[in-house]
Amino acid sequence: MSGSERARIELRLRDLSQLFNSLDPSPFVDRDLDGNAHEFIVSWAREFPVGRDLELRIHLATQPDTGKADSVQDAVRHYFAYQSDMKRKALRQLLRQGRMSLAVGLVFLTACMMLAEFVLTRGGGPGGFPEILASGLTIVGWVAMWRPLEIYLYEWWPLWEDLRHLDRLARMRVKIHMPQGGGTGTTAS
Secondary structure, three states: OOHHHOEEEEEEEOOHHHHEOOOOOOOHHHOOEOHHHHHHHHHHHHHOOOOOOEEEEEEEOOOOOHHHHHHHHHHHHHHHHHHHHHHHHHHHHHHHHHHHHHHHHHHHHHHHHHHHHHHHHHOOOOOHHHHHHHHHHHHHHHHOOHHHHHHHHHHHHHHHHHHHHHHHHHOOEEEEEEEEOOEEEEEEO
16 A cells, blocks of 8 residues: 555654653653553544554654654554553453353343242242242343343444554554754654
8 A cells, every 4th residue: 555545644743752651661662652642643543444554644843863763663553552452352351251241141040030930830820929029030130131231232342443443553654754954854664
């Protein structure tokens, strides 16, 4: 895919240090992005169709250290790859919780249904307290299925969507544009 076909995210900074969390003592390539920079990049990435590759173009007002400018793409990609890995783990954990909740819910529902049937057959026919108790047991059994259904129908989608965007951001091309002799020069990282 050529550079013109990439969805471009433009970021203007005074200097390169604004891109990264100033409190993170990690080596440059392992640093976390600044929270505001993270939100800006992710929100813009969501605006573009998922099928398009991304390019982050960073416009700097001051000349960065050459070593940092050369490794900024690696640093940004590393950060989003780590975020993607964490989101993937969260999704796996949620689906594991869903499986456990489903197993417990099905056992509990089966027990409630069997108990409701027992109450109806031993209670002396329809009407009265045995029917109310059997209906209550049936309702309680189905309510126990709420959590696994919530996980499998609704909760995993946002995590999966975030994961798709983070994977795309982890492959994003990063270019730095900086002033050189009164004009704007380009350093591709």
